[in-house]
Amino acid sequence: MQPQLTRLCLDCGRLDDDVDPAVTMCLGCGSSRLIAHDELRSLSVAHADCGAYYASIEKRDHPELANQPLIVGGGERGVVMKPDMVKYQRESRRIRELMWAATPLVEAVSIDEAYLDLSQASAR
Numbered sequence: 001m002q003p004q005l006t007r008l009c010l011d012c013g014r015l016d017d018d019v020d021p022a023v024t025m026c027l028g029c030g031s032s033r034l035i036a037h038d039e040l041r042s043l044s045v046a047h048a049d050c051g052a053y054y055a056s057i058e059k060r061d062h063p064e065l066a067n068q069p070l071i072v073g074g075g076e077r078g079v080v081m082k083p084d085m086v087k088y089q090r091e092s093r094r095i096r097e098l099m100w101a102a103t104p105l106v107e108a109v110s111i112d113e114a115y116l117d118l119s120q121a122s123a124r
């Protein structure tokens with residue numbers, strides 16, 4: 001007997017049980033960004049890692065760069081955008097507050113990464 005897969009849409013958060021593996025689009029929003037696992041409903045620890053964290057913040061604050069390749073880094077002589085660590089720390093605190101709203105059990109790993117124990121969190 002095949003395990004019954006539960007599928008999560010990474011875009012709208014829809015959960016579907018006992019999914020047909022041939023269906024590759026979310027039944028809620030049509031997204032193809034799906035993950036499936038037979039223990040998805042019993043897993044309770046999440047790992048959150050913001051992708052391209054510094055560059056994502058700069059692109060948010062400078063929409064003219066949104067579709068441009070962007071490097072954030074360098075020192076005094078760099079030709080790339082200088083990091084604004086005060087801003088990145090401030091955004092990190094905002095993100096952490098969102099995590100704490102979901103669960104008080106947050107273990108920060110870095111400025112843009114944390115583990116969340118969601119075993120006591122209620123579904124919304």
Ligand SMILES: [Mg+2]
Pocket residue numbers: 049050051052053112113
């Ligand atoms: Mg990251």
